[in-house]
Amino acid sequence: QSALTQPPSASGSPGQSVTISCTGTSSDVGGYNYVSWYQQHPGKAPKLMIYEVSKRPSGVPDRFSGSKSGNTASLTVSGLQPEDEADYYCSSYAGSNNYVFGTGTKVTVL
């Protein structure tokens, strides 16, 4: 299984929106509605931000939203805040109880 493809970087000014894509295949992203997104600050463990494509765990701001179309999932961060600067990873179920992560995107708040 190959890593899902994400853009290496994305940026926006405070208050703006940024959208990160996550492209896979029909064997992972396109085949299941089990895409998750994780935020990782330097030196810290990842944090679950979105699961099942568009659901937010308790405590995650509604500025974070997810969607999917075909083999590509997306994470949108609206109203960017300085604390949103981090690495973001997508993940998808890939069948047979296996999962695959994305290549990661570094979000910079300008």
Next chain:
Amino acid sequence: QLQLQESGPGLVKPSETLSLTCTVSGGSISSSSYYWGWIRQPPGKGLEWIGSIYYSGNTYYNPSLKSRVTISVDTSENQFSLKLSSVTAADTAVYYCARLNSYGFAGIDYWGQGTLVTVSS
């Protein structure tokens, strides 16, 4: 509050076996609906799925690592463990243990702090 803590050697020699244990506190590893997994992250690189286990002992491994990986569970100690054999420098990474919610479908909702394992002679 559920907590996961990795433990094990921080330095492993090439060709030897990497062994890590994850101790779960604040909840039972035997709870239904949860899988328990291992994920790693080489320095400066992305996340890689290693595998997972259910409290009953059913295991699931990344196909690319399957020949070298063994994950086991000890419900009496509320722990699960990772063994990775024949390691090379490419296995140097921060290793995370984690809980997979709703059999994994609802994402990885709890993570350990991670432990750096360096493969070097």
